Amino acid sequence: MNRHSLATLLLLLLSCFVSHAAAPSTAAPERPVAIDAREFHLGTPGFPEWTEFAGKTPHGRRLDLTFPATANATAHTLFLRQRDVKFTWNVLLNGKKLGALVPMETALIHALVVPPNTLTNGQNALAIVPPTATDDIVVGNFILDPRPLAVCLADAAVEVQVTEAGRRVPCRLTITDASGALAALTPLPSPAIPNLALSVAARPGVVYTRDGRVKLGLLPGDYTIYASRGFEYSVATQRVAVVSGRVTPVNLAIERQVPTPGLIACDTHIHTLTYSKHGDASLDERMITIAGEGIELAVATDHNHHADYSEAAVRTRLQNHFTSVIGNEVTTKAGHFNAFPIQLGSPVVDHRTEDWPTLMAAMRRTPGVQVITLNHPRDLHSNFIPLGPTNFNAVLGANLRGPEFTFDALEVITSGAMQSDIMLLYHDWFALLNHGQRITAIGSSDTHDVSRFILGQGRTYVACPDADPGALDVAAACRSLREGRALVSLGLLTQLRVNDRFSSGDLATNLAEEIRVEVTVLGPSWTSADRVELFANGSKIREQTVPLTTAVEKAKLVWNLPRPAHDVHLVAIATGPGVRAPFWEIPRPYQPSSPMFNPRVVGSSGVVWVDADGDGKFTAARAYAQALVARFGTTAQRLVPELADYDRAVAAQAASLCHAAGVEVRTPVFGVALRFVPAAVGEGFGAFLESLQRR
Template sequence: MEKGFAQKIILDPEMHHLRFGDSPEWADFSRESEGNRIEIPFVVKNSAGNKTLQIRQQDIKQTWQVKLNGNQLGNLDRDEKDKIIYLEIPSGLLNPGHNSIQIEQQGTVPDDIMVGHIVLDDRPLTEVLSEGTLHIEVYDKTSANLLPSIITVVNTEGALQTVGASSSDDLAVRPGVVYTGNGKASFGLPSGDFTIYATRGFEYGVDSLQLTIKPGDRIHKKLYINQEVPTEGWISSDTHIHTFTHSGHGDATMQERAITIAAEGIELPIMTDHNVHINIEPASWEMRVNAYFTPVIGNEVTTRFGHFNIFPVTEEAPIPEIKAENWDMLYRNMQKTVGQGIIILNHARDVHGGFRPFDQERHIGDAGVNLEGWEVPANAMEVINSGALQTDIMRLYKDWFGMLNRGYSITPIGASDSHDVNRYRVGQARTYIRSQSKDPGKIDVGEAIQNIREGKVMVNFSLLAEMVIDQQYESGDLAPNAGEINVAVRVLGPGWLDADTVSLYANGIKVREAIISGESESGTGIKWTGTWTLPKPAHDVFLVVIATGPGKPLPFWQIGKPYQPDSPLWKPKIMGSSGAVWIDADGDGLRTSAYEYALKLWKNTDGEIISFIEKLEPYDKAVAIQAASILMKEGFLGKLMNSEKPLHQASPAIKAGFHKYYKAWMLSEGIKENP
């Protein structure tokens, strides 16, 4: 039955919940679905000529085919965002009279989706998307210069609206989003009401306008954005960037990637396609965005024992041999290529090729202990990967804390792992690196690499958390300490995001917390400032500050759901952190880890367990966890934990540390706790 306007038939006004799999993928999907396919019958009188199918889709993670009368038209867009897409129907596929649309998944991976609002337009796609034309210019509000930026277009329901434009020398285009390398973009739109946003990554504000497009409209608008987040003395880097051109999955070409990097404000992009050295500099010149960033050649060394980003490398450098038998061999292979550069352990809690680097069966995160005896072959690790988020946003931070307590010198990293133009956006998570460079097109790469190695970084996932100890010591520093510790903190973010909590950790243990309430002063980028005073610790500790906030459902900054979720329950959050500042409480000029303290005590007690536990009294829970790991290696922990007497007089912190390690060890062995 035909409905609506003369040029359109509303085939289905409803949204449908489809599911491939036996149980809900996410808790916000109802337990019941309409099955794993949908068929929409309809009737047309005029079947001649090319026509267009309009579909609204949400939460598409796998491949779902769209067929007309059994003939494939195309696929839904693999993207979890709410968007309006279009598929062109070639002449001859429609029957005069009865027809049907079928939508079904191709594959065997569970997926819950919403799809519907299906409309048949009897015009070709180019006509549908060119009823009106919009020309947008985006300017830096301070300098009045045109600015590489992102233009987002949504309809009245907040769904991303496909535009009539294609990627070009200046644009990277996907449904609902146009990245512009020069601040200018022209594109077609169908008739209707729309909201247009202009943004530029994390540091900038947002400008927007609402407009109505009518047939024949030619509209010219200017939008103005300004840098809101103060980042003087820091450069923004995404250390994990891919292209479809060289990785073979995702959708971003080299040319599109160059534009998206400039538009997101990434100043030091590291190109890390799989097992290949890629230089994006020629593409940056070709797209005329070379002034906005300094590219670095890297490589995601992709092995059966995990993925590691290495940089900087040269195009001529040998590709590391990936057929290694263990991490020691893999480290030697990577070091031959990268020398004294950076080796990052990527997404350590994800499974690739059946291997999870920090699987509970081989790794005890709170202690930083590899149960197989392997040493981690990296000097940095991802604590936030916005393309592969963890269900528990703190999970990788806890692993990092454990590594520092074990004695590893590991720099925390935020990165996007983006293979796409917009599904997982480049730079949504990023790393800020201390730098004296002022020109983003001429960054001192050597200085940046050295500062990463030294931990002079902040991790950003929509917030920043700056920390200064005793008025002068920052991330990566060793602070001499003779008394109380003054901890000054500043939480930063753009006006369109909020922070709600800021916490201070000592050796990975939360020691201070503040609730952030109220709005920051408009345009300042400062969400919260405050100072904590800590008593002098009994031993060396590292301090880290972490800020968190709610993940707002913003159409221009949507947060992807966890890549390999642990639970159907998930609530989006944002966060940012400092790097680690070490407090030299014992005054020896060294960063002494929790493990080193525990090991020294054990050696000084000549294997006397009760004496060992007594000497742990001045130390914190982190040292106790390491002490428990030592007793496990020596073969004493099991007996100790089954006899309450040796721990009976221990402090709560020591008891908690021992119980935490023992519980983690039992999980690694598949042993259930006694009820």
């Protein structure tokens, strides 16, 4: 053996040794490899975010996995399955940040780009790093695909077309994989869709399309595709096997189910990433979601900004589907308010103002403004809760920070910021009405995103000519809103009629001994109601359980009531089981007050003002109490018997007036007097006394 052949042999041996030593992992994988197929529950032991996690021991706060791989010269893709993610969980590979989990509660398949040279030969470290806040999540089924994401999603596709009455319509597509998770997908170029960016808005498992048409790249597998268009429409569903190398056509037809003549669908609280600088919906994507969810009046309310959507609506060719309104979410350290409509070019209200009367005056002075709403009134922002116990007496409806409230409308449902107790804000609203305010209850979405919160899920139906959604009479809509001709909808639509003549916003007057109250509850086939309640001055006076049905008419109830002894405001509220399907899943509470999650759909009427005393006007509970105290004074012996014909709301106001006059109502004398009047009066006194302690 000469020196040359020895060297060759050594080289050969060496190469053998090298390739042998790393043999199991150096052969670059051609196909996706499961790094770890398990699912891990991550969270803080002892602090379950939701009851479903209670009693379960999380894997830990953080997940660290090691897996063998080879160095990657080209981009790879990491797929994972996640659910119940609320905050920012970073994903690190060998210490390098790949990105974060998608902040969505719904189960979804997340795809992260693994840039070239991120993987190393031998063992690699994958970490899921927690936020500081409590957040229970489930993450797992990690798959490493040796191809770039665009290539992974390029060889199997569906070509979807959605029609209503034979015509393609703007809509939402929701696509779930065999495990029910929102699927990894990408819109693909297609000759039928010349400008993808102006035609679709895509997120994991969700695509909004401006004209019902899209070609989508998916991983091969079995999928369920849902086509939807918001509250008024049916949902079409199809199961599809998506095969490598093939484009599968999917044709879906939806239909208009819920009739809403004379009503326009409004979302009065809409954001974009473009102008609000958070969330993920660009201006053009926002246009597609507005049309795709069937919203007809869209109020732009970016934070401290006057955004005009009209150019974007034309650019996306959706201007015939909705009317956009310039508004502003005046975002202060003392609450968030929406003011609209605003004339283009008007100065923006100084958001550093914290004094409400000054703020309200500034908003009213803004050219064009007709409506001011108080937003998410029980949420904590900048350490301030607008209707929190230090600012608001929720029994009396009284502002504890100064003069009377002067906003026009109150968000009782904000679907992007749900309350644990869906009735909480209704009771706040009732209290404000009892105090004498004329405030309209509204529903909105407050969404900043394409699909994390669904645009128009919470919405308000406002009485307004609705023949041409692209050219609505905004002034008429605003007038109706202020007059209370508005219904709050989160999956149901509830109408209240008194004596076949009076509906939401009306004064029901000239009444006989008995009044006829009719409540109609409508909804699409995919929601149902199981309970209808009727409130008078905020007290529940009737309640009826109703059978679940897929029919559009969920309930039609008639109650014949004796005419009340005094004026009351009547409101009907229908509720039912929450939608859990991914095309319209009711979100979990945003700032939960309980780990229980009991999603419900809701539809509430506006107020019918019942003029029971026949004086041709409505008298609020507080005004009755003031008149009684003025006439009979504040002694138990004289005042309490006079309250016998009145309800809990009037009694609570009377108790507060006594208290304000320096009269102690927690005395045996009051106790004795209250024993001789109906229980409601004592309840009113009790509620008032309790409200003093709550502060």
